[in-house]
Amino acid sequence: MQHPTLALIGFGAFGRLTADLLKAHCRILICDPSEPARTAARHAGLRVISLPEVAEADIVLLCLPLPQFGQTLSALAPHLRPGQLVADVASVKSAPAALMQNLLPDHVELLATHPMFGPQSAAAGTRGLQLVLCPLRGGSWRRRAAFLRKTLGLRLLITTPDQHDRDAARTQGLTHLLARALRDLGPAPKLRTRSFELLDQAFAMVRDDAPEVFEAVTRDNPHVAPLQARLADLLAAASG
Amino acid sequence: MQHPTLALIGFGAFGRLTADLLKAHCRILICDPSEPARTAARHAGLRVISLPEVAEADIVLLCLPLPQFGQTLSALAPHLRPGQLVADVASVKSAPAALMQNLLPDHVELLATHPMFGPQSAAAGTRGLQLVLCPLRGGSWRRRAAFLRKTLGLRLLITTPDQHDRDAARTQGLTHLLARALRDLGPAPKLRTRSFELLDQAFAMVRDDAPEVFEAVTRDNPHVAPLQARLADLLAAASG
Numbered sequence: 001m002q003h004p005t006l007a008l009i010g011f012g013a014f015g016r017l018t019a020d021l022l023k024a025h026c027r028i029l030i031c032d033p034s035e036p037a038r039t040a041a042r043h044a045g046l047r048v049i050s051l052p053e054v055a056e057a058d059i060v061l062l063c064l065p066l067p068q069f070g071q072t073l074s075a076l077a078p079h080l081r082p083g084q085l086v087a088d089v090a091s092v093k094s095a096p097a098a099l100m101q102n103l104l105p106d107h108v109e110l111l112a113t114h115p116m117f118g119p120q121s122a123a124a125g126t127r128g129l130q131l132v133l134c135p136l137r138g139g140s141w142r143r144r145a146a147f148l149r150k151t152l153g154l155r156l157l158i159t160t161p162d163q164h165d166r167d168a169a170r171t172q173g174l175t176h177l178l179a180r181a182l183r184d185l186g187p188a189p190k191l192r193t194r195s196f197e198l199l200d201q202a203f204a205m206v207r208d209d210a211p212e213v214f215e216a217v218t219r220d221n222p223h224v225a226p227l228q229a230r231l232a233d234l235l236a237a238a239s240g
Numbered sequence: 241m242q243h244p245t246l247a248l249i250g251f252g253a254f255g256r257l258t259a260d261l262l263k264a265h266c267r268i269l270i271c272d273p274s275e276p277a278r279t280a281a282r283h284a285g286l287r288v289i290s291l292p293e294v295a296e297a298d299i300v301l302l303c304l305p306l307p308q309f310g311q312t313l314s315a316l317a318p319h320l321r322p323g324q325l326v327a328d329v330a331s332v333k334s335a336p337a338a339l340m341q342n343l344l345p346d347h348v349e350l351l352a353t354h355p356m357f358g359p360q361s362a363a364a365g366t367r368g369l370q371l372v373l374c375p376l377r378g379g380s381w382r383r384r385a386a387f388l389r390k391t392l393g394l395r396l397l398i399t400t401p402d403q404h405d406r407d408a409a410r411t412q413g414l415t416h417l418l419a420r421a422l423r424d425l426g427p428a429p430k431l432r433t434r435s436f437e438l439l440d441q442a443f444a445m446v447r448d449d450a451p452e453v454f455e456a457v458t459r460d461n462p463h464v465a466p467l468q469a470r471l472a473d474l475l476a477a478a479s480g
Contacts, residue, residue: 193370198445
């Protein structure tokens with residue numbers, strides 16, 4: 001089987017992780033207007049392309065922060081050819097799904113995804129990490145997903161963009177907000193139980209995430225704020 | 241070296257764990273007025289004693305809930321002999337320390353302790369688990385503590401009852417309250433990151449603790465309520 005060609009639109013932290021994980025299995029093209037990113041890609045031995053060259057790719061993966069989606073998708077749209085699969089990896093799913101559906105031509109297949117991991121959690125290997133898939137248009141995502149499951153050992157979770165955002169508000173948004181609130185409470189004492197050590201380890205993972213990730217999983221997800229208010233109320237009222 | 245005699249006053253969950261952990265190293269006596277507890281002790285091959293027989297012990301360990309301290313210490317006091325070490329294992333330290341200092345005779349040594357583990361966390365072994373010690377009177381606790389460090393692999397943390405209670409409010413009180421607040425938010429979705437899985441695992445450990453433990457580490461610790469209110473405020477205000 002011939003290796004598919006994968007164009008990464010955006011070569012930030014997640015684009016680099018994707019290239020690392022898939023370079024043995026795909027021909028990888030990097031499209032990023034930032035000169036440091038282009039230099040980093042060349043240093044990694046990857047081919048840097050201009051936007052029109054995405055036509056060469058079988059899969060176009062958007063590794064962009066949500067605020068850049070509108071402009072980038074409009075610029076990308078004229079260069080896409082029929083049958084390509086366009087996917088994203090943003091931390092919320094309803095907004096990017098709507099943008100892809102509205103701004104990209106009907107002749108491309110669409111898949112919204114959320115890899116529930118980043119460079120830090122994938123450093124120990126990808127086996128067992130979760131990849132959320134929200135199929136939007138076309139069916140070729142199935143064999144791409146099966147390939148990722150087999151090759152990287154990812155656990156696949158198929159859902160809708162709306163359900164993703166509701167669930168991620170709970171598991172990811174609240175976790176980031178709790179990590180921040182606990183950090184603001186001041187340093188934790190040495191006195192600790194085993195459960196507290198696990199908590200501390202978990203919150204440390206989250207605190208090390210890039211600020212863009214924090215913004216994306218909290219502010220960009222409309223389901224977070226009401227849940228945050230509810231948890232704050234429950235916490236204030238909790239008693240023995 | 242002859243095995244010391246250890247009298248456990250109270251044979252609930254923690255008394256049983258202590259007997260299991262130390263029966264190879266101590267002659268163990270059980271003093272508990274409850275008939276089911278006495279039966280359980282006999283089934284475990286342990287000698288059940290009446291209160292006056294605590295005079296036989298080198299170490300008297302109070303494995304009681306805080307509300308039972310006043311009455312039990314008053315009943316115990318006349319039977320203690322000079323040079324015995326009396327210690328407790330309650331989840332807060334200022335209140336039991338004051339009760340031991342006020343109600344027990346000057347001729348016994350006193351040590352307040354808080355094992356930062358229970359039957360569940362100790363099930364995988366005690367190595368690396370924390371034992372908090374607040375020396376109150378006398379110096380024989382040093383060799384007893386050194387023995388526990390060597391034999392059970394416990395990490396010792398020496399502090400004062402007041403500092404213990406302030407620190408435990410943060411690491412133990414808040415953890416239990418957060419576990420309860422998150423439980424009341426409803427079941428967690430399948431969608432999750434590695435950090436969320438760690439959190440879930442940590443909170444599950446805490447949720448499985450006995451209700452008395454929850455009461456003891458939240459309601460009985462006066463430093464918890466103000467910290468709880470502050471964390472609720474920080475959480476409500478946290479934003480991207």
